[in-house]
Amino acid sequence: SAVISQKPSRDICQRGTSLTIQCQVDSQVTMMFWYRQQPGQSLTLIATANQGSEATYESGFVIDKFPISRPNLTFSTLTVSNMSPEDSSIYLCSVIPGQETQYFGPGTRLLVL
Amino acid sequence: SQQGEEDPQALSIQEGENATMNCSYKTSINNLQWYRQNSGRGLVHLILIRSNEREKHSGRLRVTLDTSKKSSSLLITASRAADTASYFCATARRGGSNYKLTFGKGTLLTVNP
Numbered sequence: 320s321a322v323i324s325q326k327p328s329r330d331i332c333q334r335g336t337s338l339t340i341q342c343q344v345d346s347q348v349t350m351m352f353w354y355r356q357q358p359g360q361s362l363t364l365i366a367t368a369n370q371g372s373e374a375t376y377e378s379g380f381v382i383d384k385f386p387i388s389r390p391n392l393t394f395s396t397l398t399v400s401n402m403s404p405e406d407s408s409i410y411l412c413s414v415i416p417g418q419e420t421q422y423f424g425p426g427t428r429l430l431v432l
Numbered sequence: 433s434q435q436g437e438e439d440p441q442a443l444s445i446q447e448g449e450n451a452t453m454n455c456s457y458k459t460s461i462n463n464l465q466w467y468r469q470n471s472g473r474g475l476v477h478l479i480l481i482r483s484n485e486r487e488k489h490s491g492r493l494r495v496t497l498d499t500s501k502k503s504s505s506l507l508i509t510a511s512r513a514a515d516t517a518s519y520f521c522a523t524a525r526r527g528g529s530n531y532k533l534t535f536g537k538g539t540l541l542t543v544n545p
Contacts, residue, residue, distance in 0.1 A: 350531060361520060362475075362535040375530075411474065413533075419463055419482075419524070421533050425474035 321346055321416040323424035331430045332402055339398045340427045342412035347392035349415075353385070356409040356426070365410075368395050402431045437536055438521060444542040451508045453539040455521030456501075462526045464497055464504050465533070469518045478506075478519075513545045 322345040332338050342351070353365040365385055366376045374387040388396045399406050409426040416422065439454045455464070463482045467475040481488045481497045481504065488495050494507040508515055520538045524531065 352533070361537045362522075364532060364534070367531070415531070420477060420480050421465065421522075421524070422477055423467075423475040 320420075321348065321414050321422045323412060323414060323422060325410075325412060325424040325427050327427060328425065329428040329430075331432065334403050334431055336402055337398055337400045338402065338429060339396050340410050340412075342395045342397070342424055344393045344414050344416075346416055349392065351389065351395050352413040352421075353387065353395070353397045354411045354413060354423075356411065358407065362411065365397070399429065402429075404431050407431045438519070438539045440539060441537065442540045442542070444544065445511060447511060447513055447543055447545050449511055449543075451511050451515070451541055451543070453506045453519050453521075453541070455504045455506070455536055457504075457521075457523045457536075458502065459523075459525065461499075461523040463524045464495075465522045465524065466493075466495060466504075466506050467520045467522060469520065469538075471517075475520070508541075511541075511543045513543050515541060516543045517541060 324343045326341045351368045354362045355365050356362045364377050365380045366374045368374045368387045368389040370389045370392050384400050386398045407430050409428050411426045412424045413421055437456050445451050463480050465480045466478040469475050479490050479495050481495050492509045497504045518538045518540050520535050522533045522535045524533050
């Protein structure tokens with residue numbers, strides 16, 4: 320398994336600003352993912368962030384809006400840029416420490432006013 | 433688009449009863465994973481079943497997988513009030529170096545004491 324922490328756990332932001340979310344894992348992992356969960360909805364994959372390569376974004380998500388860094392095998396950041404109320408969601412990072420099972424962090428609850 | 437579709441969307445039962453949730457998906461998969469989420473918090477991994485497996489047990493949980501029907505079910509026996517949560521199925525597909533876990537819409541389970 321993996322222990323995943325995220326910072327901040329929650330935040331309230333003004334529209335037009337940006338927020339960077341940090342994800343720290345207690346072990347080295349190759350595969351790391353960022354998900355978004357809009358209110359009352361399921362989880363949607365934003366991007367895959369593998370160390371040593373550019374993040375791969377899913378349809379509907381672009382690097383300018385959600386830039387991702389992956390400087391090493393235990394850490395990643397997701398920035399939500401130029402925020403609008405529609406960005407209010409829970410953002411979760413996720414890893415696969417072994418071969419198959421995918422674990423999730425506690426999430427960052429974001430409210431944009 | 434969502435790969436998995438859970439059914440029912442909401443389920444309310446009495447403590448001690450069994451709860452069955454179903455999940456259908458559309459494409460071939462490598463494995464299927466079930467998660468629990470309490471009140472918009474992080475996801476807790478419950479169980480993983482591989483595409484070549486038909487049934488798995490973990491404590492009070494029983495998962496089945498029918499790849500011919502592209503469906504899975506999660507059974508929680510002898511439910512407790514603490515089992516109240518949203519349950520999601522997620523299908524994993526791996527292609528080369530790519531890997532993607534796609535979530536269904538979830539089932540909201542309420543266990544009444």
